[in-house]
Amino acid sequence: MTPSDxxxxxxxxxxxxxxxxxxxxxxxxxxxxxxxxxxxxVHPFGALRALLAAPRRRAEP
Amino acid sequence: MTATRPPVLLRTVAVLVPLVAGGGAAxxxxxxxxxxxxxxxxxVSAALLTLSTAWLAWGAMLALxxxxxxxxxxxxxxxxxxxxxxxxxxCNEDPASTFARVAAMMAALRDAPATIHFxxxxxSSRPEAVAGEAFWFTRLxxxxxxxxxxxxxxxxxxTGRKAGNIADFFRxxxxxxxxxxxxxxxxxxxxxxxxEMIRRMEAEPRLGLLQTLPVIVRAGSVFGRAMQFAAAFxxxxxxxxxxxxxGGAGPFWGHNAIVRTRAWAESCGLPELxxxxxxxxxxxxxxxxxxxxxxxxxxxxRVDPDLGGSYEEGPESLIEYAKRDRRWCQGxxxxxxxxxxxxxLGWSRLSMAxxxxxxxxxxxxxxxxxxxxxxxxxxxxxxxxxxxxxxxxVFPSDETAKAIGLFLGIIGLLVMPKLxxxxxxxxxxxxxSYGSMAGVALSGLFDxxxxxxxxxxxxxxxxRSVIQxxxxxxxxxxxxxxxEARLTLGEAFEASHFIVALGLAxxxxxxxxxxxxxxxxxxxxxxMILAPVLIAWTSRPAASRALFATPEGRSLPxxxxxxxxxxxxxxxxSDAAGTTSGSGTPAHA
Numbered sequence: 276m277t278p279s280d281x282x283x284x285x286x287x288x289x290x291x292x293x294x295x296x297x298x299x300x301x302x303x304x305x306x307x308x309x310x311x312x313x314x315x316x317v318h319p320f321g322a323l324r325a326l327l328a329a330p331r332r333r334a335e336p
Numbered sequence: 337m338t339a340t341r342p343p344v345l346l347r348t349v350a351v352l353v354p355l356v357a358g359g360g361a362a363x364x365x366x367x368x369x370x371x372x373x374x375x376x377x378x379x380v381s382a383a384l385l386t387l388s389t390a391w392l393a394w395g396a397m398l399a400l401x402x403x404x405x406x407x408x409x410x411x412x413x414x415x416x417x418x419x420x421x422x423x424x425x426x427c428n429e430d431p432a433s434t435f436a437r438v439a440a441m442m443a444a445l446r447d448a449p450a451t452i453h454f455x456x457x458x459x460s461s462r463p464e465a466v467a468g469e470a471f472w473f474t475r476l477x478x479x480x481x482x483x484x485x486x487x488x489x490x491x492x493x494x495t496g497r498k499a500g501n502i503a504d505f506f507r508x509x510x511x512x513x514x515x516x517x518x519x520x521x522x523x524x525x526x527x528x529x530x531x532e533m534i535r536r537m538e539a540e541p542r543l544g545l546l547q548t549l550p551v552i553v554r555a556g557s558v559f560g561r562a563m564q565f566a567a568a569f570x571x572x573x574x575x576x577x578x579x580x581x582x583g584g585a586g587p588f589w590g591h592n593a594i595v596r597t598r599a600w601a602e603s604c605g606l607p608e609l610x611x612x613x614x615x616x617x618x619x620x621x622x623x624x625x626x627x628x629x630x631x632x633x634x635x636x637x638r639v640d641p642d643l644g645g646s647y648e649e650g651p652e653s654l655i656e657y658a659k660r661d662r663r664w665c666q667g668x669x670x671x672x673x674x675x676x677x678x679x680x681l682g683w684s685r686l687s688m689a690x691x692x693x694x695x696x697x698x699x700x701x702x703x704x705x706x707x708x709x710x711x712x713x714x715x716x717x718x719x720x721x722x723x724x725x726x727x728x729x730v731f732p733s734d735e736t737a738k739a740i741g742l743f744l745g746i747i748g749l750l751v752m753p754k755l756x757x758x759x760x761x762x763x764x765x766x767x768x769s770y771g772s773m774a775g776v777a778l779s780g781l782f783d784x785x786x787x788x789x790x791x792x793x794x795x796x797x798x799x800r801s802v803i804q805x806x807x808x809x810x811x812x813x814x815x816x817x818x819x820e821a822r823l824t825l826g827e828a829f830e831a832s833h834f835i836v837a838l839g840l841a842x843x844x845x846x847x848x849x850x851x852x853x854x855x856x857x858x859x860x861x862x863x864m865i866l867a868p869v870l871i872a873w874t875s876r877p878a879a880s881r882a883l884f885a886t887p888e889g890r891s892l893p894x895x896x897x898x899x900x901x902x903x904x905x906x907x908x909x910s911d912a913a914g915t916t917s918g919s920g921t922p923a924h925a
Contacts, residue, residue: 293474302487307597309602309604314674317678
């Protein structure tokens with residue numbers, strides 16, 4: 276066995292150790308819903324418009 | 337769920353006083369300018385001065401409100417019931433140093449009476465950083481025996497950047513935890529602080545987010561140490577002022593904070609803003625928006641400045657600071673698209689608006705200086721004989737006293753808070769932890785001088801940033817170069833030649849059109865002309881350890897010492913503090 280074989284073995288063992296550690300470290304599987312929030316701008320006269328529209332809607336047959 | 341009642345009276349005073357100060361400054365300026373005849377430029381100058389002075393006065397108000405100390409809340413000993421995960425998002429950082437921080441915190445929390453896990457959330461893309469993370473994570477796992485409580489996850493695509501990285505954790509694993517401590521790659525927290533944060537969250541079920549005041553540590557350059565001193569010495573008072581005004585709509589600074597998992601998941605799913613960057617796309621400065629969305633959903637968001645043991649690192653040179661500032665500028669200006677979002681609390685809107693103003697204020701100052709010179713250039717020559725039949729000349733009234741009063745008032749707004757904080761530190765004994773009172777006063781004086789020299793240079797950088805963003809240029813998100821500081825004069829010139837050119841142009845313009853203004857403009861123009869020298873000099877390692885001393889610099893906090901010891905052992909270096917650059921990847925990794 277030559278020194279290069281030895282270093283190759285060490286590198287292989289290192290890679291196996293890394294892969295094992297990473298595999299053992301995956302995040303817990305516990306999903307949580309995180310709905311996307313809305314950030315649409317408020318319309319300054321939106322509330323007033325809604326107020327005015329309401330009686331008209333009620334009056335519709 | 338009802339949120340904390342806001343301090344309406346204090347908030348009203350805090351908002352009104354700066355507006356009155358701004359109005360007063362404008363009135364004085366108009367009186368001064370009217371002596372020689374009012375031009376349109378004078379009105380423009382007055383408007384810009386109103387906004388600039390109001391901004392300065394807002395800072396002074398925060399200091400005044402935060403001046404009197406808050407009694408420290410004794411740490412709780414209540415049993416911890418919930419499960420917590422400490423999140424460490426990384427993106428092409430030095431893995432050895434970052435993972436040594438995790439090792440230090442895990443070791444310090446080993447016997448803690450709580451379930452606390454750690455998750456390294458990687459968005460790294462550079463092959464050497466990815467390989468380094470794999471190597472050092474193996475070392476970290478072997479050393480801590482962390483199986484089942486230490487996790488590593490890397491995303492191939494960093495959608496949504498840091499906010500997306502954190503959100504990905506919540507969507508995958510959020511249900512496993514009651515709380516999450518959000519850190520940065522350079523964050524360190526004492527175990528007692530983490531436990532106290534969890535206990536405060538458990539004691540107040542309405543609390544959605546609790547922010548600590550991170551202290552900057554490990555600065556080595558002149559610039560870094562000055563910033564570290566200013567942050568340690570002045571920030572607690574400003575943060576206290578902010579805390580007294582926050583009600584339930586406090587700040588989130590993106591890291592060194594704890595969040596309630598359920599509150600975060602149900603309130604903080606960030607949408608993409610319509611349109612292209614810089615105003616559309618992913619929300620860059622997500623933290624302020626997340627704080628506002630939590631408050632909108634009825635959760636309390638709070639900063640507790642009394643929580644110590646919270647650390648971060650800062651930029652070591654003016655260039656690194658300006659680069660970070662460019663990102664923050666774009667992020668804050670992007671908030672103009674969010675500030676009007678439906679349902680946000682008024683204080684959240686004001687916080688966002690103030691964030692925007694903080695980046696526009698230097699543009700106001702620059703605009704004021706340009707308008708003042710333009711005013712002089714367009715001023716009609718004085719008419720000493722307005723009536724052709726008069727015998728004696730009519731001289732314009734001398735309003736110099738008003739100009740001096742205005743100048744002193746503005747300087748007072750800048751200096752007064754720092755002076756009052758110095759007195760507070762002396763009166764409360766806080767100054768003793770910084771060394772002698774004389775040493776603190778000297779550090780304060782040098783900080784004032786240095787910040788006065790740096791301010792015009794930063795004004796130029798920030799003005800350029802605002803113009804770039806308004807022109808639609810996306811600054812992107814360049815990675816931080818933590819720990820790399822020293823710049824040559826050539827490098828400094830390369831990054832600041834436009835500031836030198838602006839300074840020389842200003843000098844020529846003032847000399848040609850407004851010679852009377854020159855003495856007032858020189859304190860601004862000279863630092864601009866000498867910007868490369870200033871940048872290169874302040875990036876050098878500080879010669880004195882006494883100047884700009886901080887309590888953490890004088891006596892290394894235990895968690896920092898633990899980190900240094902681990903990193904020294906890992907990398908085989910005696911001085912771990914100097915190894916924060918590069919990939920930290922060993923040759924064989």
